Amino acid sequence: MPARPETVVDLSRLNLSTGEGKRIELPVELAPFELGGQTYLADPTKPQARLEASRHSSGFAFKLTLPVHIEGPCMRCLDPAALDLEVEAREVDQSSAEDAELRSPYVDEDELDIGRWAHDAVMLALPTQILCRPGCLGLCPDCGEPLNDADPAQHEHEKPVDPRWAALDDLKLE
Ligand SMILES: [Zn+2]
Ligand SMILES: [Zn+2]
Known part of the structure; x- marks a missing residue:
């Protein structure tokens, strides 16, 4: 099994002071999605994502937007199926907080694991049934x-x- 693709953003290089925000665009490589025993692939595998990061006195707030086109077998008839999603997700990381709930699982030190975050966000946005056509028989x-x-x-x-x-x-x- 190939290593999971990794896309990481170095937060220190954003050079944000408190109260500042920045928007960056970057390609994020997406690993295959396993759903209902089938494998679904993003096409392109590296869609262009938009990250909005803002710095607060206690940490960072992030918003991720990413268009994805997913292809794989229809869950009912195994014919090719595809869907387009506009994925949007938000994260907050308060680096000084003791409370784990205020930490983002995608932030480690100064690194935001945007690849893993994007993968999880797409997973959450996928419908439970991926069909080749509405009401596939x-x-x-x-x-x-x-x-x-x-x-x-x-x-x-x-x-x-x-x-x-x-x-x-x-x-x-x-
Ligand atoms: Zn079908
Ligand atoms: Zn029959």
Whole structure:
């Protein structure tokens, strides 16, 4: 398994004094997304993200915006599926705080792990069902063929006869 791509922002290089803010744009490489047993990839894998950072007396506040195009298999029929998302996320890090709730899990010393943050933010923004089309009909439960462009009449399969009834049929023959 390849190493997870890493994109890190050095906060000290933003040179922000208290009360100041800065907006930077940078490409953020996104690792594949695992969802419902399937793998989804961002295309491009390095979308251009916008980071707004502002410095407060107690730490930093961040806002991340990132457009992503995701591709992978439809969760019902496995045909190719794609979706576009405009991901937005916010983080606060109060470096002096003892309380872990006020620390951002993506900030370590002067480094903001924007790659991991962006990955998590996209994960949260993804719908639970990724489909090739709204209301995808999925696969026929009897023969496993895709149902979307199929004639429903071709999938009215004979249901197997309940073995208990089959046994009764045998009895009648005697
Ligand atoms: Zn589908
Ligand atoms: Zn069928």
